[in-house]
Amino acid sequence: MASRSAYTKGVGTYYFKLKSSPNDILIHRKKKEAAVQAYLNYTKLGKECQWLGKWNGKDYDDVKE
Numbered sequence: 001m002a003s004r005s006a007y008t009k010g011v012g013t014y015y016f017k018l019k020s021s022p023n024d025i026l027i028h029r030k031k032k033e034a035a036v037q038a039y040l041n042y043t044k045l046g047k048e049c050q051w052l053g054k055w056n057g058k059d060y061d062d063v064k065e
Helices: 032-044
Strands: 014-019 025-029 048-055
Touching: 014 032, 025 032, 032 048
Parallel strands: none
Antiparallel strands: 014 025, 014 048
């Protein structure tokens, strides 16, 4: 059974996932520049990350790494 999140995602917010054990961590930033900078900082530290993109209410836009 999949777990359900206890929060709502903000429309127009940029998200990326930090892969960790046992749970993944979902990180968000309001501005794209801040999200990209945080994503690059985590990858520079050797963390495994997945870029999700901008949340539009139903799906992620801008899903490029």
